[in-house]
Amino acid sequence: MSVAPEPLVPNVFRHAAAHDDGRVERAMTTQDGVRLAISDYPSDRADAPTIVLLHGLLLSQESWALQVGELRRRYGGRIRVITYDHRGHGRSGGAPMPTYEISQLAADLAQVLAALHITGPLTLAGHSMGGMTALAYLGRVASKRPVEPAGLVLVGTAAGRIAERGIGRLLATPATGALFGLVHRMPQKATDRAVQALIRPLGDALSRFSGDGTAAAAVAAAVTAAAVRAASLTTAAGFLPSLKRYDVYHALASIAAKTFVVSGGADVLTPPSHSREIAAAIPGAVHLHHPNAGHMLLQDAAECVTDAIGRAMGMRRGSRRRARAHTSGNRSSAAQLAVVVS
Known part of the structure; x- marks a missing residue:
């Protein structure tokens, strides 16, 4: 007797x-x-065109606050904007550690898209692990992608080989698996106490942003750092083995979405070499590189990320930018922006 497949749409709202x-x-x-x-x-x-914004590891949907505010200011009700917290993050519920996989986040994304009944053109924008989620979604078979994105924005992310570069090389050590096993067996209260000592340095690093010098950027950076400090060690340790195994290079050449890849020259978590490889492999992708920006490009290069989203959605405003241009108004954007069409 055959067993009927599970419905794609979950127990919704x-x-x-x-x-x-x-x-x-x-x-x-x-x-x-x-x-x-x-x-x-x-x-x-x-x-209307819809943009779904996907946040990074240990962050929350609030990390996209600058982009959400600017997109709403520019386009108002002409577009639909959706953000959500991944499992184990922000206001979303926790889950068993074995489900903390990039592939599971891609499955969650598919369920969100199906549940929200998106009828207009879809653009996915992902930062760090959020970008990996978008790529993993595009790596799923067509029958498991309820909506096919017309646009794609990848910010400070990778398609795989994370353990080979930058700080990601720490994932190659046996400690990654050992930490997963240890936390998986520890009482919840003990893991919550331990998290502060382990990830406080990351929160401090995220609070030292370049930003655009505005109060909004400062608040966004503070919210980002607070999200990291409040994250559960179960979440942090749970996703590490998945990041080590993650590899979707095989899917890049088949991506048909209008794609923009944004990288920062000072990003030690996902060095710009990852972005160069992604942009070179996705047909027609445009690579936007900020030499002085770090991993938190949502604050360090906020306007560039918002512009990329608008262009990916087909909502680009104003005249076409030159291939190499200067922008003004903040310390980070004052650096030269190199634009490479791959």
Whole structure:
């Protein structure tokens, strides 16, 4: 007797709360019972372009605050903006450590897209692990991709080989697997106490951003650092083995979405060599490189990331930029921006 496959759409929304800024907060339950916190900024039209923003490891959807604010300011109800917290992050629920896999995040993304009934053109934008999630989604067979993205923005991310470069080389040590096993067996309270000592340096590093010098950028950086400090050690240790195994290079050549890849020359977590390889492998991809920006490009190169999203969505405003241009108004963007068409 054959067994019917599980439905793609999960047990969808427990509640929806509207806010003065137009945002609707939703709580979705995945097929394996994990609650995901979703923020939906709806459009005036059902068939409007939609952007889904995917955050990085130990961060939250709040890391995209600058982009969400600027996209809403520029385009208002002409576009739909969606952010959500990955399992084990932000306001979303925790999950068993074995489910902390990039492939599972791609499955979660598929369920979110199906549940939200996106009818207009879709653009995916992912920072760090969020970019890996987007690429893993595109690496799934077509039948497991409920919506095919027309646009793609990859920010400070990689397609694999993370343990070969930068700080990621630490993943190649046996300590990665040992930490997973240790935390998997430790009581929850003990792991929560241990997390502060282990990831405080990362939070401190994230708070030292270049930014655009505005109060909004400072607040965004502070929120980012706070998210890292508040993260669970179970989440941190759970995803490390998955990052070590992650490899989607095989899927890059088949990506048909209009793609922009953004990298920072001072990024020690995902060095720009990762972005160069991605841009070279995806047909027609445009590589935007900020020599002085670090891993937190959502703050270090906020305007560039927002512009890339607008262009990927087909909402580009103003005249075409030159291949090499200077921008002004902040310490990071004042550095020369190199644009490479791969």
